[in-house]
Each structure stands twice: as structure tokens, then as C-alpha cells.
Amino acid sequence: MICLSPSGEIVYVKIFHMDMIIVNSRRTAYELFDKRSSIYSDRIHLPMINDVMGFGWAISFQRYGERWRRHRRAMHEKLHIGVVDAFRPSQLKHTRELLRRLLSTPEDYAEHLRYVAGAVIMEVTYGIHVKAEDDPYIMAAEASMKAMGEAGVPGAFLVDIFPWMKYIPHWIPGAVFKQKGRKWAKIISDMKELPFQTTKTAMLQGAADNCFVTSHIEDLEKLKELPRDQEDVIKNTAGAIYGAASDTTINTMVTFVLAMALFPEVQRKAQAELDHLLGEARLVEFEDQLELPYISAICKEILRWHPLMPQGFAHATSEDDIIGEYFIPKGTIVIGNSWELLHDEADFGPDTDKFIPERFFNRAARDPALTGAFGYGRRICPGKHMAENSLFIQIASMLQLFEISGPRDATGRERPLEYTFSPGIFSVQSYRALSQPENLYFKL
Numbered sequence: 001m002i003c004l005s006p007s008g009e010i011v012y013v014k015i016f017h018m019d020m021i022i023v024n025s026r027r028t029a030y031e032l033f034d035k036r037s038s039i040y041s042d043r044i045h046l047p048m049i050n051d052v053m054g055f056g057w058a059i060s061f062q063r064y065g066e067r068w069r070r071h072r073r074a075m076h077e078k079l080h081i082g083v084v085d086a087f088r089p090s091q092l093k094h095t096r097e098l099l100r101r102l103l104s105t106p107e108d109y110a111e112h113l114r115y116v117a118g119a120v121i122m123e124v125t126y127g128i129h130v131k132a133e134d135d136p137y138i139m140a141a142e143a144s145m146k147a148m149g150e151a152g153v154p155g156a157f158l159v160d161i162f163p164w165m166k167y168i169p170h171w172i173p174g175a176v177f178k179q180k181g182r183k184w185a186k187i188i189s190d191m192k193e194l195p196f197q198t199t200k201t202a203m204l205q206g207a208a209d210n211c212f213v214t215s216h217i218e219d220l221e222k223l224k225e226l227p228r229d230q231e232d233v234i235k236n237t238a239g240a241i242y243g244a245a246s247d248t249t250i251n252t253m254v255t256f257v258l259a260m261a262l263f264p265e266v267q268r269k270a271q272a273e274l275d276h277l278l279g280e281a282r283l284v285e286f287e288d289q290l291e292l293p294y295i296s297a298i299c300k301e302i303l304r305w306h307p308l309m310p311q312g313f314a315h316a317t318s319e320d321d322i323i324g325e326y327f328i329p330k331g332t333i334v335i336g337n338s339w340e341l342l343h344d345e346a347d348f349g350p351d352t353d354k355f356i357p358e359r360f361f362n363r364a365a366r367d368p369a370l371t372g373a374f375g376y377g378r379r380i381c382p383g384k385h386m387a388e389n390s391l392f393i394q395i396a397s398m399l400q401l402f403e404i405s406g407p408r409d410a411t412g413r414e415r416p417l418e419y420t421f422s423p424g425i426f427s428v429q430s431y432r433a434l435s436q437p438e439n440l441y442f443k444l
């Protein structure tokens, strides 16, 4: 390991044959991911995911370049801040459904959050209204995510270290990765193809609801000259939304539940704010947000306190570069250390390990959404406005109706809450561990 700057702002590590740099400060993150974004916006090629499983169509895995830019534009056109409020009715409707489900089986809160995330995504992306249980589209998407989770573990498949292995035929005895890959490729292709075809058929029958796909296809029909594969760009972009939007939103909400159980005084202040504004008159709505500054601060603190991807989502360099006196070769993995940036007291005030929403009442505090919580530079999460809307309405609604506390013993007394966050690039698995029903407790 070599520090490329005296203060440790950039660290270089060599892992086997791979060069990696870790960016530990906001100043340097800005210098590399924003100012030198044409160099620092690539991804590394993952042979198992991209080639064997055929997931290369998903924008998150695409290399930086014209193809990625077209997908990114398609994402941006329907998700930017000026248009994303069109999804609010769907987000509100499903949040109300979340409340109903929580009222009936609060111990299944993680499953309910999963249902709501899937229902919103399928509705806003494809205009598809999912079934209350065992929806086939959700099951296909969840199966793809599971495959992705298995294939995404670094070193899980040798083909990622020896890319030539992708040419081994699947029928060769022992080529288990190829057989798995073929099975997964079918599931992943179904996730992209089936809902898209459903929406197109509904459009032909005049029965489609407005959504990401219909809006894009209507735009296409107005154009005289079309790039031949533009429909594929729309299909790929829509197909990538479930994977990018579901686990991220769900796990951020699970972190919220944990924070409320750990910091009851925060919960009390939030509930006082809600009671003061709304009493028992009605349920909270998006339009109330401006008058709920403490809830808005909680939404920011959730993104900061335990960021979903503490070590970011790896970028890569698409050209050679020089940092100070050091040479950074093309193909270097570049990690934005979001944990470090989001815990910098210079940007967020004191005690950054504690959950203190009030820190955002200081106007000097930075917005976590622009400090690594949603990634960096040209690759920054294109769904962040939609995500922020989901977080606000779900958090405010749950706080209005429920009190969240830690586990109870047989006599109903609260037990200490045990939880872990994995130190890895994705802390998702350990968030999942939290969703053991006995770990948290809701009451009206």
C-alpha cells in the first residue's frame, strides 16, 4: 500500500494483478471524479456478469463511452429533478399499502418494504400493477438479483481472474460456472424482456398506464430519424431500474428502522414535529415536506450515518493519468471512500459516528446526497431524486403511525439491540441480517 499524498487522501493498493486507488477526501474525490470525469467514469469489465451471464446491457456495468452515454441520457430524461415528481402518486399509494401491511404483521417489516419497493418500481417503470403475493415479474427480478449477488462476490468465479475461461463450453465436465451462467442468463433476460413486452402490448391495445417505458416510446414515435437500436436502449434502461432501485431503497429503509430503535429521542422529536403539523387530522403527504424540517434532516442523516455502499461502487480509469508525481495506468480501479467522506467532521460537524439529524440545521453542513452517498461524478446515481422522494414519504408515514423499538424479552421489556454492518464494499448482507423479525419491534 502506498499513500499518493502525504495526508493519505489517496492510497494505492495492488491486489494480484490489479491496480487500485482509494480516494479518502472530498477535495480529491471532486478533483478526480468531477474535474477529471472523462478519465474516472469507467467500470472494470467483469467477465462472469457481463459475458457469461449476459448482464452487460445493464447501465451499471457498462464501460464508459457512447453506448453508456445513450443509456444514461435515457435514464436522466425520465428521472431528473424536474420530472420525477410524476411518480409521487404511485409512491404515496404504495406507502399507504406499506402502512396497512405493517399494521397487520409488523414483524414482517422487511418483507413489506421489499413489496413496496418492487410495486413502485414496476408501476413507474412499466405501468404494471403487481399482485399482492407471488407476482411473477417481481419473482423474476428477485431471482436475477440473487444471481447477481452470488456472481458479484469478488473472487467467487475464477473466470473473473482468468477471462479466457469464458470460452470454455458449458458441456465440458466441471464447467459449473458456465452451467450456472446459462441458467442465470435466461432469468436475467426474462427480467428485461417480459415486462417490456407486456407494456408494449398494453400500448397497442390502448390500455397502458403512463410510465417510464410508455413515455420513452411515445417520444420515439415523434422522432423522424431513429437510431436503429433506440428501442433496445429503452428496454435496457428500464430493465436496469429494478436491480438498481430495489435493494438500495429497501436497505436504506432498514437502516432507518435500526436508527429509530437505537436513537429513541430522535424518534420522539420527529413524532412531535408530525403531531404538531398534522395531529390526527390526516396522513402525511409529499406537500408537507417543507414544513417537516426534522424529518427531512432524518432522511439526510440516514444516507450519511451508515451509507449503503460505504466503499462506493468501483469506478475505473479509461486512460492513463498522473496524480502529483504518480502514474495511474488505464484500467485502475478507483474507489470513492464514501464512509470517510460522510464522516468528515469538517463537513458534517462533531460526533459523526452518532445519529444527529440536527447537524443539518447548520447551513454549513454538506448534503450527503452530493458527498458520496449516491456515488460520484458522471456515474452518480441517476435515481437519487426518486430515491429521496421514496425515503421521505416512507419515513414520515412510518413515524406518524408507529413507534419503533428494539427487541423485547418474554415479559415485554426491551433487550439490547444487536446489529452488525459488514466492512466490505457492499454492506447489504449485514443489513439483511437485521431483517430477522425478532430483532425489531413496532407498536402503534
Ligand code: HEM
Pocket (backbone or CB within 6 Å): 059, 060, 061, 072, 075, 079, 240, 241, 244, 245, 248, 249, 252, 308, 309, 312, 313, 314, 315, 372, 373, 374, 375, 376, 377, 378, 379, 380, 381, 382, 383, 384, 386, 387
Ligand atoms: C436510497 C436509494 C439509493 C441509493 C443509496 C443509491 C446509491 C447508488 C450508488 C452509490 C451508485 C453508484 C454510483 C457510482 O458509480 O459512483 C448508484 C448507481 C446507480 N443507481 Fe442508485 N441508489 C439508490 C436508488 C436508486 C433508484 C431509485 C434508481 C432508479 C430509479 C437508481 C438507479 C441507479 C443506476 C441506474 C445506477 C448506475 C449508474 C451508472 O452506472 O451510470 N438508484 N446508486
